[in-house]
Amino acid sequence: MWTVARPPLVRVEPGSKLAIGLNGHPLIARSVSAVAAMSSVLSTAALDKHPQSKERGITLDLGFSSFSVPLPQQLQHLSYDALQFTLVDCPGHASLIRTIIGGAQIIDMMVLVIDVTKGFQAQTAECLVVGEIAAHRMVVALNKTDLLPEVVRPKAVKKATKLIRETLAATKFAGAAVIPVSAKPSPSGIQQLQEWLVGGAVQQHADPAAAQAAAAAAARPFLFSIDHCFPLKGQGTILTGTVLQGSCQVGSTVELPALKVSKQVKSMQMFKRPVTSLTRGDRAALCVTQLNAKLLERGLAAAPGTVPTFTAAVAAVDKVRFYGGPVPGKAKYHMSIGHATVMAETTFFGLPDAPGSSQADALRLMIDALSRTSLHTPVDSFDWSQQYLYQDELHGLEGRPITTSSSSSSSNTAAAAGGAASSSSSAAVAGSDARQLRHFGPQWVLLRFDQPVTAPEDSVVIGARLDVDAAGEACRLAFYGRLAGSLGEEAQQQQLTKLQVYKPKQRQGVIARIAPDGMSAVCSGLFKRETDISIFQGARVTTGRGEQGSIEGRFGTSGKFKVQFDTPLWGVEKGQQRSAADNVLLLCYKRFVFDADKHCIRQ
Template sequence: MFNFNIGVLGHVDSGKTSLSKALSVIASTAAFDKNPQSKERGITLDLGFSSFTVDAPEHIRTVQPDIKKIQCTLVDCPGHASLIRTIIGGAQIIDLILLVVDVTKGIQTQTAECLVIGEITCQHLIIVLNKIDLLEENKRMTSIEKMTKKLKQALKTTAFPDPPIVPVSAFSKENETLGIPDLLNTISESIFSPVRNVNGPFLFAIDHCFAIKGKGTVLTGTVLQGSIKVDDVIELPGLGTSKKVKSMQMFKQSVTSATSGDRLGICVTQFDPKLIERGIACTSGLASYAYCAVISAKKIKYFKGEISSKAKFHITIGYETLLATITCFSTSSHSNSFNFADHFQYSAVLSGEENYSHYLLLEFEKPVLVIDGCKVIGSKLDLDILGNNCRIAFWGILLSYSKDKDYKPKYLSNLNVYKHKTKTGTVERLASDNTVIVKGLFKKETDLSYFMNLNVTLSTGETGVIESSFGQSGKVKVYVKDGLKEETLSLLKRNSSNACEKTVITVTLLFKKFVFNNGVKNVQ
């Protein structure tokens, strides 16, 4: 048997929890809205987990004949708009999405946001067209066909252009005739053997934590990578402590070991469970606190706002969401690795130009736990939750980060992000056949050492080099290697003899100014 994680996502009140109940046989400690507030408000407030088993389908048995059963773990994600950060956290542990759509309402705002999260985190999707029992029986098939056609049209331009669409009634007593068996068959046909990182360092996503008197503290969650066994010592980096594994369970069955993909309860030596709401457990030293980070960046096409430098966005890494100030930059290079030696162009906004590699610098409002290479999602969660707006703005992969609180001089100074700058001055007079004195290009207080030997262009066509300063007022000498043109020389000589009718010759300097390191010489 292997474990297959299925995320149940959708708009609030689309029937996700009812669907999980209809599909599941065994409920875990966190299943089916046991949270008192969930019962009181009638909505899911947290991730819920339950499971059922199916016979291994033929396409799995053909490749892995030892696999007889598949345990399907359902991750019931809250659909309420204000809880989207919980959805994002939950989506990162799933292999397949069941996107639940109310057949009487179609795609709603959070349905679309869940679809976006699916595009980022998962490659496999089944649409569950729920509540068909609410349709008039004599018009039911016609209504289902109309909604199916609408959904297929809407999904054409997504990462899931032609997913299975299964009409069901999760709440009806007539489940046998209203789609649940069809859905189970579709799930069985869609099951695949996920690629699991079994040999990597242990990483565990904690979604619930509680104490058992006389036993210890239990962490429930999903093994994201690596493996674990009883008596191992695991780190809880959010608490700055390590704990010994006393015992483990998978859906009420005791086990001595577990590997990547497994849904697991880990009992460790006692500590206050209130200290962890969500988080990670891992091999010692795997997670680090980051004060800033660089990620690859892809804009979400449904996000209507601008993703602009110096703006603040909600950043989700793992189960944690916090604010960060962003800086956009890009390069025409398409290297698969991020190299600090490269030069990157500063951007006022994040664009989707395909000929460039796009990046974001994230400066966090507080340090956040990160794992090398993890996915990062940026959102505007302060947008009106009742508005028809996708709040998920961008996503990317963590490429680099700084563990140093004093990251600006120690980390950012090595990041070669530049802005194109232009300065313009005028030729004041001729110094020799190869040299002119230029004024107005720099201010008196400018440190001219950053501009020495940079090229400038005269409006008469010559290219020169800033050779040295001239006097104390910001003037410079510009040397033209090939000599000034005869026409330019004549013009400057006339200017010197006729103060009333001077012809202005402009001098233009184009250069790259580094954003994060004022101590580096400007380049062209």
């Protein structure tokens, strides 16, 4: 067997294992020291063995270690003897955010390590964003308190704690505990941190939603997140990682979907002890044969045929609140999916305008969605039959400005009326309404990847601008969400035509001459001379007074056209004069972005 040290066996059943992510800023957080103080069993890359990591005292790779505690009184009714905590030490440096994101997919709770003398920094915000997405609970470890003079230490800790809680107030972790700690020269606060983790485990077991999500994940096909891969002479290739869902036994066949190969599991270990089976949450190593370790550093192992490869996907997304700038569409972002990061072009869209929700509702729904994501609950299926509104950018909690055809009609009608005072007044009101009315609702993105991606169809995705501000002065994570549907390379264009994303269009013309009965009119201004009006035949139009009709076809050769109205136009029968505003004609329609026929319009 491929182990030399074997710690005493502890009966650890499914549900008693929790992965704890340690995140923080490099040098400042010193999470390596905290891991060393808490851990009893070290695993792959624990206390990061990288030369620079040892020299500088920071984490450059994902490090894994564990400790076990006796079962607390509240959980004595359960069928196991101890709680096992796996510590996932994530790097904090800005250039290693890909590694942080990759490690986040396997954690249940997070310890956010903050330097008491520095407070929140850009990378702290990025770690908090990742934690909101991945972790169900969080505690703040206020580190390096030993560097504060004893005289001012209580006051400084109190001030830092207050600022941290203010920052967390609008996040999923509002009210999170803040524990002052110091790992060197002698551990301080580590015991309180461990006690909080045990309390978090008790809450996790008592949470019906968490229990339901865990049971559902355990029943799904096997999925294993690989974080390290290396050869072992005389044994084969070792794949270390964490079971995300399902179960696996010695002798089972697993697929490495990125390599398109399947291998039989020869043997398994958990923290240097042999086991015969694995379940969700297990930190383990799989031994397979005839696999070149150089072909795979990080990735997935899965039940054969369960992880697809695709070149485009639809994801339900939200904007990161700490991201300072706009998130425009038709731009490329670094998309992190599991341990992979690839470039993708974005097209954002949402539900059609519907006022009524509030910013508070939007925040609540966002936090609810984050909670479901961190519990890895199944994602809602994407409705391909729904029509969606194209968005130039992804909107945050400020909402999307509503630009209805009615408000446009108001300002256009006023402009056509010719009255200076009336026109400016109406336009001001319309402009004011446009600023005040906001749409709050779900948003999606179509991602078109530069290269094929292999990932589960409900994976968490994070969009970032990692090429901007490499010095780490600002948050680079722009948006996040979960895949809702994938598009294969071969049928991508055919599938895209089913994605009903439209841009609202509006043209304005005028009524030039009304028939004596008021039921039809010759109109102009909507089309150019060379326009093929047959495309618009039958399209509905509306006058400035709200009268409706249909375009019948071209009239003459100058771009004029004829409209048949549903009812006689106002004023014609009684010989009353219609104003210029009355005779404004509006054509509102939709252009669908992915229609194969680019000349097709719909209303």
